[in-house]
Amino acid sequence: MKKSLIRRILGIFLYLLFNVCVVCAGVFIYIKWAEYTKHDIIPQLSDRKIIKRIFLRDDFIELSQIVMKNEQKGFSATYDFDEVILLSKDMFVNQEMFGVTKYKYHPNIGIYNVVVWSGLQGVEFAVPATPEISRVIAKNKLFHYVYFKTDTNGFKKTEFPWHPILIPFSF
Numbered sequence: 001m002k003k004s005l006i007r008r009i010l011g012i013f014l015y016l017l018f019n020v021c022v023v024c025a026g027v028f029i030y031i032k033w034a035e036y037t038k039h040d041i042i043p044q045l046s047d048r049k050i051i052k053r054i055f056l057r058d059d060f061i062e063l064s065q066i067v068m069k070n071e072q073k074g075f076s077a078t079y080d081f082d083e084v085i086l087l088s089k090d091m092f093v094n095q096e097m098f099g100v101t102k103y104k105y106h107p108n109i110g111i112y113n114v115v116v117w118s119g120l121q122g123v124e125f126a127v128p129a130t131p132e133i134s135r136v137i138a139k140n141k142l143f144h145y146v147y148f149k150t151d152t153n154g155f156k157k158t159e160f161p162w163h164p165i166l167i168p169f170s171f
Contacts, residue, residue, distance in 0.1 A: 031055065035117055035141075055119040059139040063116060066136055067127050085124040093154065105154040115143040 067088055091111055092103035105111070110129030114137060115122045122143050127133055129147065137145075148156050 031119075034121075052120070057117065057119040057141070059136065059141075060116055060118040060123070063125070063133070063136045063140055066132055067125060085126055088125075088127040091126065091128045105150045105156070107150055107152050107154045110147060110149050112137060113144075113146040113148075114140075117141040117143060 067086065091105055091109065093106050094101050094103055096102075106128070111126060112129050112133065113124070113126045115124045116137075117123075117140070124144075151157055
């Protein structure tokens, strides 16, 4: 009688353990697929704090903290795309135009425009090139990488290389 009960309990435990392993494997495969194909993880899931704690990459968190530590007050911007991009205010100088404050790039600075894999989605950053940011960007998993310099007037120079970063699919 006792052996039968122990076998049933062990069978139920192994059955549950197997199902948990199958679910974990499915989640892992889905996240790798999203990373490889550059698709965002299901938005309803990625907004949850527990999901962020589990899946956000440490190198992405470090980059976000470095970019945000110097940001004091946000500013509105009009961009050419309907995508979200995190702009660092350190790249810009404010300038009055027809009584309205506008922003232009600082003269003679390097700027990174990168798409970084956060662990849940690709996040686009446009940040000034500092040694600290360069070090952290090198540690991140990048989908796209553009580096350019501005001229003495704060305009992008017309020739700058574009380097797509190809991420091999691997486990």
